[in-house]
Amino acid sequence: MFSPLIDQLITSLRVLPGVGPKSATRMAFHLLERNREGAQALSQALAEASAQVKRCEQCRTLTEQPCCAICASSKRDRQLMCVVESPADVVAIEQSGTFSGVYFVLHGKLSPIDGVGPREIGIDQLEERFQAEPISEVIIATNPTVEGEATAHYIAERAKKNAIKVTRIAHGVPLGGELEYIDGGTLAHAISSRREI
Structure with missing residues (x-):
């Protein structure tokens, strides 16, 4: 045409x-x-x-340098690592201004049906960092999907084998959200993940 x-x-x-x-x-x-x-x-x-643009040699986010600005910064807390699915997740967390640690970008999530296993998302490189760096806590920030949860569980097992504390970002009712408009799955997760105030 x-x-x-x-x-x-x-x-x-x-x-x-x-x-x-x-x-x-x-x-x-x-x-x-x-x-x-x-x-x-x-x-x-x-x-x-x-x-x-290539992957950062340390965290695997996208950068044109061998090492991204976050990994190169001496102001970042090297004992605190956040594991995310994509470079876009790094940008979102950085924009919140609440995280001062380092990252590891998976570039995906475990999905055996699609042929995506631990090697394809860099778990071997992540484990090398667990062993070589002074990481005391890993925050897992994968998406709350079936694959994201399976990926979080797999990473948590690897971190615990290296005596690293593992935490998971909270999921649930968004700030300013009204309960009547929240789907049942999100509400169920929010209730099961409740904390004392």
Whole structure:
């Protein structure tokens, strides 16, 4: 229907999460009709990032340096480690301004059905850090899904074998949330994870 280059652009935009055929077509025409400078800048930034951004050698988040700014910082508490599923989780926790430790990014979660085992998410590298670094507590911040919970349990077992305290981030009713709008599974988890005040 479109020229080959426009079709190629639309198909390329569809690799983004949540972008279907209509959204990709709208984006492509916006870039070509109204913002060619933006299209060139996007193209250059994407090419540079895909060529230069790698995983941090320590925590495995995304960075163009061998060691990310968090791991390189002398101000971080090296005894406190937070294990997350993705680099986006690191950004979310950092934006909260409440965590001063270091991270380990799994880049996924255990999912035997999909062929994702401990090796694929870097558990061997995580265990090396457990043994080599002075970690006293691991905060597991995987998502509250079946796979996320299984991953949390697996990591907890490995940490405990190294005499490391293991904690799990709380899940439940969001601040400002109204109980009548919360799903049953979230409420059940919130009630079972209650704490004394």
